Amino acid sequence: MAWENHTLNSNFILLGIFDHSPTHIFLFSLVLGIFTVAFMGNTIMVLLIYLDTQLHTPMYLLLSQLSLMDLMLICTTVPKMTFNYLSGKKSISLAGCGTQIFLYVSLLGAECFLLAAMAYDRYVAICHPLRYSILMSQKICCLMAVSSWVVGSFDGIIVIAVALSFPYCGSREIPHFFCDVPALLTLSCTKTLLFERLMFICCVIMLLFPVAVIIASYVHVIMAIICMGSGEGRRKAFATCSSHLMVVGMYYGAAMFIYMRPVSDRSPTQDKMVSAFYTILTPMLNPLIYSLRNKEVARAFMKVLGKDKSGE
Template sequence: MVWRNQNFSSDFILLGIFDHSFTYTFLFSLVLGIFMVAFMGNTTMILLIYFDTQLHTPMYFLLSQLSLVDLMLICTTAPRMAFNYLSGRKSISLAGCGAQIFFYVSLLGAERFLLAVMAYDRYVAICHPLRYTILMNQKLCVLMTVASWILGSLDGIIVLVEVLSLSYCSSLEIHHFFYDVAALFPLSCTDTSAFERLLFICCVVMLILPVSVIIISYSHVLRAVIRMSSTESHRKAFTTCSSHLFVVGLYYGAAMFMYMRPASNHTPDQDKIVSAFYTILTPMLTPLIYSLCNKEVSRGLQKLLRKAKLM
């Protein structure tokens, strides 16, 4: 592949999402506050699972990995947005743009597969409780987690190689607060149709595989719950799955709202604001959902807070 040097010598201009009017200053403060809550919440979840030995199970190990993905995801977009807004500096090289695209795409892909692995974990816990320690042993759990990270990174590498192989000769102004792949298409002076087809195929594969695992897993879970005779068994099954189902619904619901609305129903400025909350709000809510819906996480958090007060 022939790399075009002019791609790396030109800086892109990230126009951002907020100006310095009162309304946008308020929205910027709100987004920054959400980022801080998301950062603290996911960091706390990771540390809580690491230090609480009662949470050293496959379910909570996967949750810690999900929190790590969310933590890295918000750190990929929000700090750069805040720096651009506060400093007024909006230019960045294509190499920096490509780095952000790689991490953003890779982390989103890893998150999809982690949600699928967590769905499989819930299926095994409810449908095969006596064989849970065999079917979800530590080695298999780590292997599936590593596979999720690798598949997400592979998607990021494919997108990154294509982005860096394009030539950019139009205005280098990007109407967004982070470097979205779709925002680079209008800036290219080469034909992007082949890349768009490849991107579409990657998106379909990266969606169909994890969604299929989630649907199949919970279909078996639902069938098992229907066969349960006692109310206590129903309650335990709901407690086991509710947190994950809320997170899956939140993640895919936000994605559908963001990307599947008719083009006539939104404007570029509206897209940027919705994207800001979608990128940062979802990672903020995940640790809150698990704290409220999961008794063991809630218990561990209360124990951690009591220790903090005694120090």
């Protein structure tokens, strides 16, 4: 009954990230611009890979899943933030908060494992090219993609089940622009140390394990690239891998900064800035990084526009 009185009968208040000063209005407009580019860029990537049969390869299948995850991630936070800012309302229901947490945590976890799968794909393609069709068959690729979604969803279920089991009271003001678990825990009426430790263990599994796979893969990849005799092959391999490493560096660096620190050491301002970076900016950069540095994606785009000179 106490849990119901504290939690079910009230909405939470999202304090947001912007006020109505001229500087913040400009920044809000900038975020809307970034959201539009991210939404269109990731949607185009998913559609191009789906429509162009030449892109129906393991690498591009994984890339389409990354774009889909980024698309869902940015739609989880920005529309609600925009509605609250424009309407002047800052409230979010318990169900809405729980939905945001589940989707957010699930997508972050799924993307962590998907990026590791993409690193393994590059390792096989460069270090074992003759066995690529066996080690990265369509079946194995689909299994990796589905596993990423399943593991991410399982992590989301655990986090949301535990997070919403705490009673929340007081001002009920979340110092963030969306329902993020660390920010929500500061409102709990009870101690959350045990859950913080559980969340740290989840972060070790969801962040450090994929990072270890990525590092191991790219150590072998870099060694293979150095030993390549062809300068053209070396440049092509480096271009492909550098795109992935740029995404990995931005994504994992920000996620570790947010989720692998104790709640007591957190600064709401820092958390909001870093969260905005990898929930708003990174989903925009991913399709730009992959498309601008990838001739196959550019060819598929020109083909859709009817300007493919190859006549395919």
